[in-house]
Amino acid sequence: MSEQFKPNIVAFLCNWCTYAGADLAGTSRIQYPANVKIIRVMCSGRVNPLYVVNALQQGADGVLISGCHPGDCHYMEGNYYARRRLKLLKELLEFTGVDPRRFNMSWVSASEGHKWKEVVEKAVEDAIAAGPFDQFRRRQIGW
Amino acid sequence: MDLDKLRKTAAEVVSRDDVKYLIGWRRGTFGYRVAPHFIEDAAGVDELIFSPLCIANLANYLTLTEKLPVPRGQEADTRKVALLVKGCDSRAVAQLIVEKGIKREDVVVIGMPCPGMIDWKLLAERYPETDVAAEIGWKGEDFLLVRGEEEITIPRAEVLAEKCRLCRHPNPVLSDITIGEAVEPWAVAEDSGVAEIEAKETAERWDYWEEQFSKCIRCYSCRNACPLCYCEDCILDRLDPIWVNRAVNFSENTAFHLARAFHLAGRCVECGECERVCPVGIPLGKLNRKLARTVREEYGFEPGLDPEAEPFQASFKPDDPEEFIL
């Protein structure tokens, strides 16, 4: 992929762990790429896996979902459901030929500002490697 | 296959006061077609058949049939529906019970151990359809096509439907009445259809499905034929919010099919109806079977075997696979 390709990544973060972790990264002035745009949800369990499909269709080159570590969910079980559902979606996407590097999921706690940076860098790296994803973009078709 | 016993039993069942009607199969109007047959009284049983062409999954009608408004002062008709099921069909019934799509006590399940069904398209390639509905039965391992005088034996392997080659549960998993002896489950073939795609490079897989999904005319037959797609208001039809545009193009078609397949993950009983009814030949079964296999192999779960089971997507195990998580 060309150097200048700046992938656009949509991220869904749970309010209690990863969103707080991302805030901590901010207060700690940890620098990371600007490609990741965050949507705050209360729990990773809220993330309807079809959001991922929708985001890719809406033009995202990659999607990132992050929640609390197993056992730490603020709502006790939400991240377990997220894990099961998104595993299935991941399988489906790979099977239909969506580059697996377009989808990442992570556990980042409220105190892991540094891990958040690493996760973002990984997601961006992956999306760059996978390249622009316009085959599936909604507005490019039929317009 | 003891047709008389079947018809006799059916007659008894439909005559019961607590049974609304019985759903079975009858010979079609031409070629290798078979039609779902709704029987309301004993008279109707004469047309009832069970042949290698009875591939349609009748469990679909348990939820497809509309609940009409009940006029004031009248009671809703809560009589049971009697249903003929093969192994795969019975799994759909079991899964519907898990999902409270139906109540166990609202159905009379008549189980038909299934020796395997014919994919009529394969048959038609060898022996084209005629304007008369064909007479077909089982002959040992194989199938027997009767055309007027001539009797043609068709080797099982040549025309056996793909879903049947992969079938793990030919005998009904639940039934109130079983007609005929349980069949010996046969060696399950490797799912070459899925394997072939998995063997491809990511980009090749995309191209493969792009060609498939581009054909889609969004007639929704795959969804409507699925016994487990029974939302009265499917989110893929909805305008607020819009998940998938009504427009028919590759992007929307892909979104539609991904959503459909995902919604069936951990629920699909692999009855193959979605693929069978598709007028443009999209191999939808592969999508479902891929996920079904993941669920079976990585979570040790098969839907539609136990009406008491926890719904897969509404449950979890603390040690579910998470190797993919950073």
Added chain:
Amino acid sequence: MSAMLLNKEKWSEFIGKLSGKNLWAPAVQGEVKKYAPVAEGETVELDEGNTTVPPKALLFPQTETLYRFSTGKEELEFPGLDEEMVLLGVRPCDARAMALVENLFRWDFDDPYYLKRRELTTLIGLACNEPELNCFCPSMGGSPDSTEGLDILMTDLGESYLLETVTEKGKAIVEEMKDLLEEAPADALEQKEQLAKGAREKIRRGVDPDGVPEALPQLWEDPLWQRISAPCLGCGICTYLCPTCYCFDIQDEIEGSAGRRCRMWDSCMFAEYTKHTSGHNPRPTRRERTRNRINHKYSYFVDKFGVIACVGCGRCSTLCPVNIDLIDILRQVKAAQ
């Protein structure tokens, strides 16, 4: 009407010339046969059997942008409809269907989109020498060699194609091709008649629609509708793939600050087809929907335009996954009256 002969040796040349004119012809894509554009240099092989998706999809696209708009912009942006199109190998039934459908698009209002496309399109038909199992065009007033709606009718004579021009448009094409063509000798026309006759004899299925339009209103509450519709999946196969079905829905698709208004095929077999905003649905079950589909084709359309909105192509009977067979339905209707 002139009759010319095209020797199959000149076929690829013939195609070559046409392919400059935005040529579309039946092509097999996996299990499905549908019209596909023919690029320069590509050739076309016309075999027996009709396409799964009727050519109506080219004049009446499944999704058609009517115009585009964007916030803060007064004027609307209309798609330019000016490209000519040639459809090759159109079956007489499908061509007739286009003629029928035109009644609707010319009715109380001239639909610019459809009519413009129709005007820009030349239909080169192909007579059916080998009708398919569910073909019953004669029952519906057509025939395997009907020229209705066509600009040119081709017949496969084995060594060559017979080209019969039907319209001015057709003439123009033949003019352009004339150095590839030769005058058709009398025996060629004779052979064609034989083929057509043979084709009509090969047609096995059928039903005489006489009395059906009159019978239908009487059968409004007849139990046969329940019987017929009970197995129906409520899918769109029969209507989407019917050459004479033209129902559409109009929706806006918004993307951020821009959007388009487009019309898309709709199907009277869908639950939401008649669903009101209130949630009330005057056709609450598949029974009413099936009844409507049949009434529309064999009664309402007849009332309005004096002709049955069915050309007997047999697609619905062939493709219905649960064997809801139009021919059988008509027989039941006649039996019920």
Added chain:
Amino acid sequence: MTEKPKLGVYVCHCGINISATVDVEAVSDYAQGLPNVVVARNYSYMCSDPGQLLIKDDIKEYGLNRVVVASCSPRMHEPTFRKALQEVGLNPYFLEMANIREQCSWVHQDREEATAKAKNLVDAAVAKVRMLEPLAPREVDAEPAALVIGAGIAGIQASLDIADAGFKVYLVEQSPSVGGRMAQLDKTFPTLDCSACILTPKMVDAANHPNIELLAYSEVEEVSGFVGNFEVKVRRKARYVDVSKCTGCGDCAEACRLANRFPNEFDEGMGKRSAIYLPFPQAVPAKYTIDPEKCLFLTRGRCGKSPKCVDACKPGAIDFEQKDEIVSFKVGAIIVATGFDVFDANKKPEYGYSDYPNVITGLEMERLVSASGPTGGEILVDNGEEKIVPKEIAFIQCVGSRDQSVGNEYCSRVCCMYTAKQAHLIKDKIPDATVKVYYIDVRAFGKGFEEFYDRVRREGIRYVRGNPSEIFKEGNKLVVKVEDTLTATPREDKFDLVVLAVGLTPRSDDRKIIDLLRLSQSPDRFLMEAHPKLRPVDTASDGIFLAGCCQGPKDIPDTVAQAKGAAASALIPLARGKVAIDAQVAEVIEETCRGCGFCVSICPYSAIELVTVNRMGNMVEVARVNEALCKGCGSCSAGCLSNSIQPRSFRDRQILPQIAALGGIE
């Protein structure tokens, strides 16, 4: 949505925190052009009064019905701006924030990129806010009682304050007596007042307070519910002693067949106790307890002809039939005061703690100098050959603190001072002793600390800067190998006694309380507060507060201060008698619900049930949400195939536009 959305967008400079990296002008100009945006402004501090006034005035002037604030994290100021909206009569839930500080200006340097991202985030906020709906926060009654877990000084103090305010307190302590760590201490730095003398009165008060129900020798088993309405189950472990009869005379302990056979936990194992015991003389309640793991009768089923304690106990309080009992109650708030463990010196093998009896920990030293200790306050150590009064004594600082090799990067904050104190006490008791303190650097930051540090040095305590590498034995002496880093001279000093100033660590059994209350941990593994600066006693869960060393190492005054803070916070719902429950809870769209019950099995709070409704004469089952129990996590929604259950403010129709906005940038 009834009326057409009229948006105001407010971009905050946050001084230069945002504007240094994000072109705020450009962002507000951009916002001005977005659909439905009536007014877009930028301002130095949106959260300031004038900043909020700006918003309020616009709402009045332009009749705005939706507000987007692009500033810091919503976890910071969402409440602030919600309040602002409310003050001018706009529903507080018509607010959406774009986090362009923590998640933009602070983490990016490239001004262009940061500005572009900020615009995009505003885009998404605008897209969402248009779809938001008005919500009404509802209130439910709060149970006028509190649960305090742990009866050390923190728990005791918090309980007393709440009880004095007139509310019921359930004070749960897992060991047989209240008092905790402070009870083990001899004197307290820097004032040297006797720990027991200031603590025991509070212990007694706590036990006798009419509003405090003391549940000693008990453990919290289960906590459910939410702020104002926690349901608590506590296991009262069987003491096998009828506390109503026991007079605490102690005859049983003397009589016990295994009298003084077991190391006494309270004395850090240096003293001995019987199988039936009182942890320490001033224990509260002063009731004996039978150790079920030690007692012959309880372990073997027989103890001679008959258990001696039974014979010895005149009131006949011994009751081997006693069983654990579960008590349940409701509280409105919970204070966690579970305290700390001391660092396990065995993790620093080079110091030979397990090898040499005369290498001891600071806490052991406390017991050694304590009048109530195993030696009655006489400093006697076993040098391997005999018990002696040590003349040469070393203290080693920072054992298990500020030490990555054992995974504790933090400073334990008390070791410097307790070392100074213990050194002083030694000098006091053994005037001719020489005392050396090996330190990295001395942290004497508290009130009166530095003064005390000076004092002990004047008393002749030698401070040697150096972190000993090893302790080994030579004859009957301990040799401390160390480099004096001030003079850069390696030295080997001989001692009779080495005291390891072990640090404080999180309790080994914290995990239980974490799982019980859904708490989270900071990187140092202590319990995490809601905000390190502004909410140091709160946790992420409403109604649950932290006090004392469970949240991090503290000295006694800090612990008491935090305990009082936690008590004050816990009193808020109790005193108000009501708590607001979040309005952002799930709602079922019954028309499309197919009653499959997925949401019911998903919901971790059992907040959803299936009810039968009449749909046009047909009885069908649909889901229904108990809004008081729902926490709005939305797991149900993502699991609903017909999307018929939707968390308010996080509905699909509100999130999908966000996705479109973020996805659809060219």
